[in-house]
Amino acid sequence: MQVSTKLVAGLWAICAIGFGGCMTEPVTPAGPEAAPGISYRQGGVADFICAPTNLVPTMTSSTSPSGLVTRSGVYDSTYEAWQAFDGNNNSMWISGVFQTPAWIAYQWGDGQRFVTSYAIDFVNGSLTSRAPRDWTFEGWDGATWTVIDTRFSQVDWQGVERRAFNVAFPGNYNAYRLNVSDDNDDRAGVVVVSMGRLEIIGCPWVITPPCGDGICSPGETLASCPDDCGAPHPPPASSDRAWM
Numbered sequence: 001m002q003v004s005t006k007l008v009a010g011l012w013a014i015c016a017i018g019f020g021g022c023m024t025e026p027v028t029p030a031g032p033e034a035a036p037g038i039s040y041r042q043g044g045v046a047d048f049i050c051a052p053t054n055l056v057p058t059m060t061s062s063t064s065p066s067g068l069v070t071r072s073g074v075y076d077s078t079y080e081a082w083q084a085f086d087g088n089n090n091s092m093w094i095s096g097v098f099q100t101p102a103w104i105a106y107q108w109g110d111g112q113r114f115v116t117s118y119a120i121d122f123v124n125g126s127l128t129s130r131a132p133r134d135w136t137f138e139g140w141d142g143a144t145w146t147v148i149d150t151r152f153s154q155v156d157w158q159g160v161e162r163r164a165f166n167v168a169f170p171g172n173y174n175a176y177r178l179n180v181s182d183d184n185d186d187r188a189g190v191v192v193v194s195m196g197r198l199e200i201i202g203c204p205w206v207i208t209p210p211c212g213d214g215i216c217s218p219g220e221t222l223a224s225c226p227d228d229c230g231a232p233h234p235p236p237a238s239s240d241r242a243w244m
């Protein structure tokens with residue numbers, strides 16, 4: 001209880017310095033599936049709430065106003081990938097033709113984000129063969145891509161349709177990408193994928209792993225977090241031990 005109290009107090013301090021969408025009361029844990037008005041438990045210790053928002057700024061190029069948009073390829077320069085992040089559903093990214101996988105990514109330049117969901121706007125009208133069908137959603141920690149969500153058989157898209165997905169395994173990552181292995185064209189692999197918008201949604205602050213979750217995370221030390229980083233734990237009460 002001591003750890004929990006300390007951590008919740010720390011989150012109150014984060015809220016107090018002005019991050020938007022942040023409420024200041026611990027709440028009953030409901031898990032990441034609780035969006036919108038998400039409330040969830042991080043590491044089994046602290047409960048908190050925020051209003052998830054699209055964390056990608058409204059882009060006007062691959063690098064402006066901030067961060068970096070990358071992609072596997074592009075149909076032509078009219079359909080560059082940043083147009084999936086420009087806040088305008090009349091513009092879109094169209095992938096390179098016959099390039100599998102087709103992927104699109106956004107990276108922040110100022111640290112990690114804890115992303116809990118994402119949404120794809122398909123806007124290519126009758127060309128629904130260009131809607132993504134099978135993909136993974138992945139997070140970049142500076143060294144490797146980690147699959148944090150997987151979707152198959154996303155079919156029957158409308159000409160203009162938004163589909164949102166909760167991330168199965170959310171975490172803190174510098175970049176996220178949608179890595180599409182098949183479109184809705186019957187031919188094998190990706191012929192062309194297009195999307196008017198990709199929202200990358202989460203809490204508007206970086207969530208650090210809590211001290212007390214049993215994991216010695218980067219930044220935690222024996223001195224700062226002895227429970228996670230090496231101090232011996234007391235043996236469980238005899239009534240909690242499993243019979244061998």
Ligand SMILES: [Ca+2]
Nearest residue numbers: 083088091196
């Ligand atoms: Ca767009």
Ligand SMILES: [Ca+2]
Nearest residue numbers: 183185187189
């Ligand atoms: Ca295909």
